[in-house]
Amino acid sequence: MEVLRIATSGSVDDGKSTLIGRLLYDTHSIPQDKMEALHAASKRKGLDFTDLSLLTDGLVAEREQGITIDVAHIYFSTPTRKYIIADTPGHIEYTRNMVTGASNAQASLILIDARKGIVEQTYRHFFIASLLRIPYLVICVNKMDLVDYSQARFNQIVEEFQQLLANASYQATEVVFIPVSSLYGENVATTNGAITWYQGPTLLEYLEQISFDHADSKHPARFPIQSVIRPRTTEYHDFRGFAGKVASGHFSVGDEVISLPSGQKSKIKTIEQFEKQLQTAQARESVVITLEDEIDSSRGNMLVKPEDQPQQLKEIKAQICWMDQQPLTVGKTYLVQHGVNRVKAKVQQLHYVTDVTSHQPVEGKASLGLNDIGSITLKTASPILADTYASNPANGAFILIDEFNNTTVGVGFIE
């Protein structure tokens, strides 16, 4: 069974919680006791409807203020697939949470209130989807019941959004527009026939058929080594295996590989998954690879194929989303963690800060603060084995760690 990861973001009043609640309700994913607790909690708050946002707002501070602060993970499954929704708040001060929530998503769910059309928040959500190059964009034009299910209104919003797409720097694999009324469950999991002019799939029907032909498998083969397994037992006395998760592409027994950065060559002898021997390891599979020759490789090194090698970067130009209260400091040293590899790096230059609404550089802004997105150059102490994010997302992103308090302060997308 496949797992589809979806990112959603939105504010309290655009009907996002109702939409997710509807999705869970219609797929029988809310047990009765949770539903009853929800009724009771809504009543206590003096509401005359069941507030489905209480289902996802897990922290006391969130329930008190009626806002979503952090990423919430919501799970449901259908007979064909398992879904993980990373639900994040939509306001500008939560940009870092949106980026975090979207970082693992294959599909981005963007909600538009049919009455309001495209608003500032829509630009931001789209910007984040394009920064992360999320393959599938699902645009739900919600609250259709409040515009009398008007086809003209829907078409107008679709056209406006097409404009946005035309100006974007990335192309999604697929973009769909669905007219929805989450309050009445129209086109969420089922259709009640209120929208006669729409023949397309409901939201759930669409999600169910998204193709899992992962782009990652077609990208160049990258195997970051997590650790070396050397049991030194009688039975496995000479066993020396490289444990890791295939980041992208695939590896087969007999393939010629090169270990970076040393450049030593060998051939794959076995690919093992516990007691099973595999012929091929695909992207995202956790395996142990053994080689024909004894070569010197360890954690942080990477096995690749000789004909398609990553760049060995000592100078990194990247888009950064800053996630810390303390702004980025030019000239300061941070730790770059790219996959499982950590190196010291110094910020050389901040080129510009991007306005996430207009998608244009902000004139005269000289610092990168919390929730800002901008372009920088870093110089690393030793090379990282990376691809550009656009050519291979699975090997093109990194995080920045503050050396003094050890917290994650930013995420970078290599250009």
Added chain:
Amino acid sequence: MTNQINWEFPQALEDEGIYILRETAAQFEKPVLLFSGGKDSITLVRLAQKAFYPGKIPFPLLHVDTGHNFPETIQFRDWLVESLGLDLIVRSVQDSINQGKVQEETGKYASRNALQTVTLLDAIEEGKFDACIGGARRDEEKARAKERIFSVRDEFGQWNAKMQRPELFDILNGKINIGENVRVFPISNWTELDVWNYIRRENLQIPSIYFAHEREIIERDGLYWPYSSYLNTSADEVPFRQTVRFRTVGDMTCTAAVLSEADKLEDIIAEIMEAKISERGARIDDKRSEAAMEKRKQAGYF
């Protein structure tokens, strides 16, 4: 849409869990696996076995024994440790009580569930463990839904929900300051059904109390409580024999039974799919308030 059963385990979850365990072993000096004898920690042991095979699991198991465990769980624990050749550390809540660090609760809802946090924190300090691997899942409870895979705790074991580190892609930042430690949750993204499908696929042994059996129970607050000498009962709470099973396994004072005839994994899975009550609905410790879990987490509960 009907409640059709999907028996297939999503393989991506195992690959992710193994990756997390390998990162834990590589990034920390002294990890430990928190083992309760329940199905989630049994799943963790299986993942660890696979992650380092053909090598041994490079960290010990830690069991915080409340002294009120189901005997079946303890038997199972000892069998598993023996058959896989694992290292097991046991620390008991009774010792913390004897040392005067915690006080036994009184009254009919008395449980040692809250007390075990102190024993756990002492064990972490004593063993100098910098990473504690736990079997918590985000689908269990809404405060857990917000927790990171590498969740940093201060030296009092406290979780600060507002100061969590962002976690992006599959990049795990295990760097910590002196005195801090990390709780690691490799099966964060699994649901109850995923765990059962995994147990079925991997043909894992689990304690017998997960399957239907006859035992003495009492009825209290609409829940079926296992009757034992650890439970404070009033005169009108008369135990009776009933065929039940346990859907989740804490200790005998905080876990309610469900009426069930399911004595095979397939029947259990079918029952879960049909169930109208969530898994933690049978956890008496969660019923104390809406924010019960978040409060316990802030206090260092795992």
